[in-house]
Amino acid sequence: MQPFDAQSKGDEQLLAALLDGMEAGLCAFDREGVVTHWNAEATRILGWSAAEAIGRRGFDGWAARASDARQAEQRLLATMDAEGRRVNEFALLTKDGRRVLVRTQSAAVQGPDGHPSGVYCAFSEVHAQIDLERSLALSESLFEDASWGVVLIDADLRPAQVNAHAARMMHAGREVLLGRPLGDLLGQGAEELESILQHVLAEGAPPGATDLWVSPRGAGSGARRCWRSGFVRLGSPLGEEPVPLGVGWLFADVTTEKTTEHESSRIRFRYQQLHRADRAAAECEGALEGALLHLDFALAGFADHALVDRADGDGRLVRIIATPEGEPGSGRPAPGGVVPVGYRPDHPALQAVERLGTVRTSFGSPDDERAAPRTRTDEWAEARQWPAGTVHGLVTVMRSRGRTVGTLTFLRGAGRRLFDRADAAYAEDVAARVAMALDLAGLADDGG
Template structure:
């Protein structure tokens, strides 16, 4: 009979056993028939120690620990040795368990006294004891470890042994440094640090970040970023989502944001920001926990840098304008060149109006004994003086200027400024117009439509549609007011400030000199 035939016969014989043989899985020995009703499962299980399941569970827990662990009986015999201890030292559990002490195999003889004393101290002293000592790996090299040892006591209180959890010292030091760094960042750092969860809401905020937001640390937790930032939220959330999905950007970014204080908005701030994706070290595959956002307020430095860059650009424009104007045979054309160079990056539109007062003398050096006088000093003090004269007060007919359009940049389309045909008809400026005020004050006047421009705000001032910011600067040459230059901005630009007025006054001085040279002021 072949082996396969014998196997088939055996299988058939087994399948033909009577039902009284008991249910499958019973504890009957092979060939032993069971009589009577089936016994309970508990009766069929073999005898085993009552703590067998607990011992298996304990062994599984010890082997699954991230820390290396060894345990000793009261006489020093090794009773437990988990997988992490095997990884660090190379000794397997079969090689370690049952040995008495560590001397000679896991500890060098020179180090044995110190290790033995540390374990004895752990058995006698309450609580955990932390020690640093050197163990001996199976391949013969020494491993510096940091241990936490504690006594194991029986129910009656006597010492039954000790356990010793340990790890490589450099790993422990790295962990301690990481914890210390984390605590320092959230307590003493001069950078703002905010941990953003996967829902893009602050989970942890350090003290510096809370001060920057103007809120308490707890008030920021769990709130949408749109509740604390009025502007710049889209850029910030976009950066956070990119970090969560793709990882941190290769370079530090600079975000302009406007913090929110209740219903009001605070001034814009520039925050130099870095982002780090956080992943759980316990997961087999990286699981994003959120993003660490580190930022520093660099608004003052950024504005200083921008101001310096703007000054360099404007100085370069003035230099280029001077070189280009010097090549113009017609002084009026040179004035237009100065106006065109001034518009670049400064304004969207420009106008030049000339006063109808004749020039005191031909262009050139003025004789000190000549019988002519410069413009009279402005009457009154403060802004109201010029406005009152222009509005038609006593003697206004003698002082009100007749401003005639001389130059204008194309409205709506880019192009060079062009001379306006001479008609002699004054521009119909309403009383109190910024150009009239600038003429009366011999200075610069700024005007702005505000956050919500009124309908017809530009039209009533004879300015192109879409204008929301204006700057009128007086043109002065040889002690006389030649006219007024007006620079205009659309909503895409910010309002004019004092630095803009200074630049416009420098440009106006060059335009006035060119127009005076052309004799256009006497037209």
């Protein structure tokens, strides 16, 4: 066991080391206001060394102006008669004469008899304290009031903190999301998100925002959403080496904007195709060749197959142009071209002729399509005399000079989306051009 003097000396050395290692300036005063302790951080902030500070009474004449010193001394000594800690702001002077505003926390020091024997004062520059408070306020605001999702992901790639907006976007309670694997929260997009998070932990945040397409499991519908995401790596400020504690993930739902952007791009492409088809058809020697060109340009990115049926003098539909079955290809004149197609009465092509408009049809919902065996979808297509593998059809009537020329059918296979209204509008524009070409080619019968 150490002798008492040696242990006491060791305690003093330990106390001195702790005081000098503090990240805040610290000074202590006895009951008379004489400085008894002064640590290294106080020296860094004000420039006065411990040897210059210890033994002085108050701050007057060295560390503060006379008017400021009296106020500071009164407030500090008043702490001995108060309970708990007091927070104050004082204007002090550095050794080179600069005036520094500091924020202090002071409390009484109890003597052996239980009565206050002095007061200690921990202080830091106000701007440093304000920076800390701003950081804390920003953190609290992000997790309470932010209008975008904020999720703190730990090093195991699991949510450690989730703000209210993120919970709403994931259609789950905040507590439910904590600690769960991302694959339990996202039906689609979890693997891509995990890959990005691993990169951020290892290399740092990507230079710009990332658009992630995800489907929150809590939504139930499986609808895909586009979340514009930013990432920041979180490291401990207390370690010698920056140790990643996790990743801050900030995101906002931009599905509407992205959908509008995609739709605009699609429309631009389609009508560029129409323009190119018009120019190419103008160079064709025959009008039928021009009709085939229009179909080829229209099929790009739009459908897998196209069929053109001409209305004969009796109003029956005769197949004159078709794309090959199996692999998609260019349209070509159908063999024969004189025998009416044996459509049943409820066929979409006959409905389009009757309505003088466009008819869209599908095997079923996307879930039905995925669940049904291939034989069922092929039977559905065969009943309509469409190529095997077809699951979506769009038929529009072709008109020229006030007469029904025939019908134009576009078909899509499995894995492609249903035809929508924008598709119908585009198909009608193509049909008008094909109808005019057939009329010029003399393949449109009078009447109808």
